[in-house]
Amino acid sequence: MRILLCCADWGVPLGGCAGSSVHVRAMARALSGLGHEVRLVVSNADGPNLPPLPVTVVPGRAWWPAVRDGVERCRGxxxxxxxxxxxxxxxxxxxxxxxxxxxxxxxxxxxxxxxxxxxxxxxxxMWFDRVEELAWHRRRFERVVGKALDEFRPHAVYERYALGQTGAARALERFGPGAPPFLLEVNASLADERASRGDLPGLFGRLARWQEVRQWRRADTVFCVSRTLGERLERSGVDPGRIEVTPNGVDVDRFSPDRPRGTLRSRLQAEADDVLVGFVGSLSPGRGAVEFLEIMAKTLPMAPRALGVVVGGGPLADALRRRAGELGLHRRVVFLGPVAHEAVPDLLVDLDIALACYPAQEAFYFSPMKVLEYMAAGLAVVCGRVGQMRELVADGVSGLLVEPGNPEVWAAVVAGLCRDSRRRAALGAQARSSALAGPTWGKNAARVVAAIEGVTARRGGRYRP
Structure with a gap:
């Protein structure tokens, strides 16, 4: 089967380290690993971790740099x-x-x-970028996808949803009868997210919401990462029969407790009896990094052999380092900075406890990739009792669930684990078993293939490239 995988979001570098980039690469590799021929059309191919697959780039964010350069040349x-x-x-x-x-x-x-x-x-x-993003870039993307439909003749088009980027869907419409199935992966309501940050003022916000709902309804099948997001799709008028909930996956071969140990402990010069408590992820608002520091500030006095480890970068990095100094944690909480995703398994295997301490949120629609990776690595996991984590983690069996918003309770739980190596080992072993039985990228790719076959069958097998 030939599959064209598209990502028109110029904020998602194909070779990058963020979860969105990892997701695109993981799905491409998993589909290819099942024996299918995969080609990609993306807007951003930056980063060092590009997959070994054919990639066509449709660059975005071109208008303002061109205008700015002209103005600056005139100014000398x-x-x-x-x-x-x-x-x-x-x-x-x-x-x-x-x-x-x-x-x-x-x-x-x-x-x-x-x-x-x-x-x-x-x-x-901002104005140049928004107009280009919502009105013009999709036209360039449409032309490139249309050319790929003619030349590659894919059996299906699988696209990661990007705000305002209807190019792939329009190319399929122009292809006419017999166009291949269109499958859309939705990870968030980007119109809502961007509007909440003030990035889509006035007309831009209304246009983005209209385009978003229209894009969701166009797809033959919509894959979303959580039940909460699936309910959001239904409220927007997407046929429930076309919605499939597929949480983020994990590569259980790469994230494994059987990997060689010592990389992280050697880097930290940690003693054998030091207990490493880690947080991996974006240092951004609402992702749990702020909460991690507050929890560690209350944990460390109760656990003298514990060390905190923060892996990741983001807009809050400098502020978090300052906060760690204010809390007196600069000697016992280490910031490793951004780390390539390919290097994360060798760090996780040295941790003893891993936290996913998201703050309380009204609609927690995420599918936390880090939790699956923690579990696959065989770590003792402590998570907030929110959203999908209540489905992924069996409290007291494959991890511990704690109500968000109370660092004292979190600290007591984490300090208790620091003192109980047997319980850490038992939780980690069960977490690994749950990860093996849970969602993986390979299983997600198999569901995509099944959906393609289902849509083709419902159409009577009309598409014959």
Missing amino acids: RVARDVSPAATRVEAGSAAPGGAWQDFCPGSEKADVPSLKTRLYYEHLP
């Missing part, structure tokens, strides 16, 4: 590589040495950037 200056994501700050937040001073020479004396500065370094880049 060399353009700086400034993206809206890098320059966006809240009103009044600029301070000496901050982002605005970095991009605006001579502005050190100004506490608040001028209107002209904000227009050039914040508002114009």
